[in-house]
């Protein structure tokens with residue numbers, strides 16, 4: 001069977017858990033607020049309207065700080081728990097869970113101290129609530145939130161904006177649709193000027209959620225009464241107005257006991273000529289019962305929507321937790337496993353870039369198909385094989401004895417000189433592919449979801465990849481330069497064998513009919529045509545080599561760089577990983593602090609919502 005205790009107690013427990021997580025009215029939150037979904041009673045009134053007196057009267061104890069100026073500077077969530085008649089009264093603060101207060105003077109002192117702990121002694125206000133639970137046979141189960149009194153002017157030491165700040169904070173509590181407003185107004189003031197009623201009218205125009213309380217009935221001018229207000233004629237609310245007579249300042253000074261004061265209040269209404277017909281519906285005890293019953297009804301009505309909010313929030317949090325990733329295990333084995341798993345995810349993406357499926361690998365083919373042939377075409381063979389240079393190289397190679405038939409040395413020197421030019425484009429191809437691979441590593445790291453959480457591991461993987469790519473580049477360069485050197489070290493004999501014999505060709509070059517053939521040949525061997533032919537033969541040979549290199553350089557580059565990157569980009573990293581200690585591994589898995597924080601918050605929230613769901617499930621409802 002559901003009892004009032006179980007329902008209000010349930011909300012109390014959820015409310016306390018909310019506060020621990022920073023979820024309270026007026027708080028700044030990135031999560032949907034469970035607190036806001038919970039019905040609560042907020043006590044609102046102007047300064048000196050009698051708020052503290054009403055609360056103390058409901059509790060039956062003196063426990064609230066008194067003084068001039070703004071005494072209540074943080075919301076006080078006051079949870080009242082009714083206990084067995086013979087049990088001892090005590091109070092407990094959420095921020096001091098181990099200490100039971102039986103001296104209510106000490107409770108008052110602790111409220112002051114705890115207020116100052118957050119706000120400093122500067123008379124500032126703070127929306128962070130203080131939670132106080134009171135266990136007593138003299139209370140009904142009820143939760144009330146005492147808020148700073150609405151004020152018009154700042155006093156010495158308070159910021160100019162204090163009046164506005166208080167209103168904003170109070171408003172943030174009372175504007176929530178689940179808030180029940182206990183609007184306190186003094187009877188010796190015109191109700192039209194009541195701060196509490198003004199605010200309540202704004203946030204609850206239908207008066208559905210507002211309970212009007214009229215204090216200081218005993219202080220009204222003789223011959224006047226508050227029946228117009230109490231009977232709902234001055235300002236109509238959905239719930240009946242409740243009149244209250246609290247202890248006067250003189251009673252307080254005389255330390256009149258609260259229980260005695262309650263009795264006097266009862267007597268006041270019972271014997272009052274104006275109010276005796278309303279006596280059963282007046283006074284602080286009646287108010288407490290009325291609120292308790294109403295709160296219970298409201299909670300009962302809200303349970304389905306609270307449950308659905310909780311379920312929705314659990315789903316959202318679980319999906320966010322999935323997105324954020326599991327928390328990191330503490331033992332070295334599990335950490336190593338996590339690192340390897342993340343590395344493999346990265347390698348998979350990197351390979352997809354090379355093998356297709358993701359863009360980027362085609363840029364390597366671009367190097368082979370465009371950059372390399374273009375660079376080969378641009379080599380300065382025209383200059384190298386100009387008539388002048390051919391002549392110079394051949395003469396230098398001949399030395400003092402000009403060549404007799406073909407300038408063997410001259411050919412070799414010209415060819416060797418030309419082949420040297422191939423080193424440039426060969427090395428440039430290696431560099432170009434290196435940069436493509438580097439870029440693909442960068443992209444793959446960015447695209448590896450699993451890596452996002454671990455900035456340190458990201459940097460470690462990037463460094464390991466770059467180190468490996470440098471090694472592959474060195475190897476690639478050595479290999480392509482070797483290809484060029486191989487061309488210089490042994491020339492293709494076949495090519496020269498196939499060249500038409502010069503003697504035959506020059507025997508009668510067709511320009512000197514009838515002349516002395518020997519003389520013509522002799523002159524021509526050192527003439528321009530002869531050198532031009534040498535240049536053209538060397539050029540053909542170089543063209544042939546260029547065609548070969550155009551094909552073999554890509555093979556070497558793929559073999560040394562691309563294939564290696566696919567097969568063993570992280571091989572060394574893995575070897576080093578095996579030697580790492582648990583501490584180093586956990587350093588690698590050092591998460592982005594913001595992300596860790598968010599996960600922790602989500603986990604705590606999730607715990608709260610699940611606990612709240614269990615709490616709700618554990619109460620058997622009578623509907």
Ligand SMILES: Nc1nc2c(ncn2[C@@H]2O[C@H](COP(=O)(O)OP(=O)(O)OP(=O)(O)O)[C@@H](O)[C@H]2O)c(=O)[nH]1
Nearest residue numbers: 047048049050051052053149216245246247248249
């Ligand atoms: N005679 C009489 N005095 C009252 C009544 N209610 C409050 N007082 C007196 O009015 C003064 C202010 O009451 P509090 O309960 O401190 O009012 P408050 O709204 O909490 O004031 P602040 O905390 O300063 O905003 C005190 O001196 C009370 O004794 C009442 O019903 N009758």
